[in-house]
Amino acid sequence: MSPGAKQIFNADEIRRALVRIAHEIAERNEGVRDVVLIGIRRRGVPLAERIATALADFEGQQVPVGHLDITLYRDDLSRRSTTPRLQKTTIHTDITGRVVVLVDDVLYTGRTIRAALDALADLGRPGRIQLAVLVDRGHRELPIRADFVGKNVPTARDEQVEVRLHEVDNEPDTVLIVRQDM
Amino acid sequence: MQLQTSATQNAESNQERRRHVFDLDDFSRAEIEEVLDTTESMKEILSREIKQVPTLRGKTIVNMFFEESTRTRISFELAARSLSAGVINFSGRGTSVEKGESLVDTVRTLQSLGADVLVIRHSQSGTPYLVAQHFQGSVINAGDGCHAHPTQALLDLFTIREKLGHIDQLKVVIIGDILHSRVARSNLWGLTKMGARVTLCAPPTLFGAARFWQAAWPTINISYNLDEALDGADVIMALRLQKERQQAGLLPSLREYSRFFALTDERLDYARDHALVMHPGPMNEGVEIMPEVALSSHSVISDQVANGVAVRMALLYLFTT
Numbered sequence A: 001m002s003p004g005a006k007q008i009f010n011a012d013e014i015r016r017a018l019v020r021i022a023h024e025i026a027e028r029n030e031g032v033r034d035v036v037l038i039g040i041r042r043r044g045v046p047l048a049e050r051i052a053t054a055l056a057d058f059e060g061q062q063v064p065v066g067h068l069d070i071t072l073y074r075d076d077l078s079r080r081s082t083t084p085r086l087q088k089t090t091i092h093t094d095i096t097g098r099v100v101v102l103v104d105d106v107l108y109t110g111r112t113i114r115a116a117l118d119a120l121a122d123l124g125r126p127g128r129i130q131l132a133v134l135v136d137r138g139h140r141e142l143p144i145r146a147d148f149v150g151k152n153v154p155t156a157r158d159e160q161v162e163v164r165l166h167e168v169d170n171e172p173d174t175v176l177i178v179r180q181d182m
Numbered sequence B: 001m002q003l004q005t006s007a008t009q010n011a012e013s014n015q016e017r018r019r020h021v022f023d024l025d026d027f028s029r030a031e032i033e034e035v036l037d038t039t040e041s042m043k044e045i046l047s048r049e050i051k052q053v054p055t056l057r058g059k060t061i062v063n064m065f066f067e068e069s070t071r072t073r074i075s076f077e078l079a080a081r082s083l084s085a086g087v088i089n090f091s092g093r094g095t096s097v098e099k100g101e102s103l104v105d106t107v108r109t110l111q112s113l114g115a116d117v118l119v120i121r122h123s124q125s126g127t128p129y130l131v132a133q134h135f136q137g138s139v140i141n142a143g144d145g146c147h148a149h150p151t152q153a154l155l156d157l158f159t160i161r162e163k164l165g166h167i168d169q170l171k172v173v174i175i176g177d178i179l180h181s182r183v184a185r186s187n188l189w190g191l192t193k194m195g196a197r198v199t200l201c202a203p204p205t206l207f208g209a210a211r212f213w214q215a216a217w218p219t220i221n222i223s224y225n226l227d228e229a230l231d232g233a234d235v236i237m238a239l240r241l242q243k244e245r246q247q248a249g250l251l252p253s254l255r256e257y258s259r260f261f262a263l264t265d266e267r268l269d270y271a272r273d274h275a276l277v278m279h280p281g282p283m284n285e286g287v288e289i290m291p292e293v294a295l296s297s298h299s300v301i302s303d304q305v306a307n308g309v310a311v312r313m314a315l316l317y318l319f320t321t
Helices: A013-026 A042-059 A113-124 B001-011 B029-046 B072-082 B103-112 B125-131 B151-165 B182-192 B212-217 B254-263 B303-321
Strands: A005-009 A035-040 A065-068 A099-107 A128-134 A148-152 A161-166 A176-178 B059-065 B084-091 B117-122 B138-144 B171-175 B197-201 B222-223 B233-239 B274-277
Touching: A005 A013, A005 A128, A005 A148, A005 B151, A013 A128, A013 A148, A013 A176, A013 B182, A035 B303, A042 A065, A042 A128, A042 B029, A042 B212, A065 A113, A065 B138, A099 A113, A099 A161, A113 B138, A113 B197, A128 A161, A128 B103, A176 B125, B029 B072, B029 B151, B029 B182, B059 B072, B059 B103, B072 B117, B072 B151, B072 B303, B103 B117, B103 B125, B117 B125, B125 B138, B138 B151, B138 B303, B151 B212, B151 B274, B151 B303, B171 B182, B182 B197, B182 B233, B212 B222
Parallel strands: A035 A065, A035 A099, A099 A128, A128 A148, B059 B084, B059 B117, B117 B138, B171 B197, B171 B233, B197 B222, B233 B274
Antiparallel strands: A005 A176, A161 A176
């Protein structure tokens, strides 16, 4: 851990938060019959998979999981000096009429979710869209809020929330707040 | 000098983003792979019911085609539309070009009118480099003279990788009018960078000086005998034979050319069982390729056309956003 970094979630806490979110999803939707989990690339994907595993555990039902790349829907492409690497969107289920639960690691300005909502609208017409995030750090720039939150973490704008997941980062699961040294 | 600087700037990847696509000579293998990976993502978009994403909304792409074209122009247009860009087609006919406006003035005019990307095809080799010097946006070469046709080469590379899983170490045979082929030149850059073993096959008159080819691409083989060249081939690319070549005295007759260099069913037996047959189009069926070969299970000619849209979307996304 770099100096100035503060851990806000360890691996066990991440696991418990995701299990709780899974329970809340099942409760809110009276089961998971119509639920489709869609992870936003990159770290929303393993989180969605983990929630699906938890749901399979206690609901005894395999919930479909899709992967969504929102790069092409971003509103800041022409402001960036490098083009972000594009990855594939893979959603094998028809989302029309279903309950789509979008899954992402950190909710911040809300712009990623705005892009994801636009992307979903091009892919079908879900009956309902809900949002699950591991960390809500505040500072919204758009009228968007999460339905399921692992942890609300007050942050300053010059701090960074870093999520590490073993599937993506080859490091033990953790969430850190890092103060940027300017 | 100017040209060289822009080419070296292009090659330095991460910091300075590439803005133009002139040819594949200044692409690294990693950059080509990035284009091919991005193309895969774009293909997924084209498989959707709504084949459009908002990425280039508000941008204007001008297709400047000073030479006729069906598939390249239409696929650039479809690519631009799928990314929500505005598209203007410009052919020279019915414009101030007919009143004698120079190419450079035309480009300046398009600049002032707010064009963001110029896609240019021109019979004069090097035109895209000249155009880029007078244009602040991106320039994409859609074929210049006998020099380069990078988007065709990239869609060929993508089709090979999609069908055979990889490009490295494959034996690729390019047949026909190599001397005049911009498709062959761009493919030579792309294929050799990706590790393919390339054999060029044509009558000596359609090579020009054979030494030139091996000086530019030292790893390639040259053959004057199609049956030998096809032995063990994984990929076979037939090039269009322009009928003017015979009038220019480079060939005794089209019939004779066809007898020795046309891709026939019997000749396909020399290639590997999984061999792909490719053609950049438009085809002269019965001259460089027999209709039954173009329609055979080896043929991926229609895949090439379909992949062209996704490849051009990838280039527009990577270099013009």
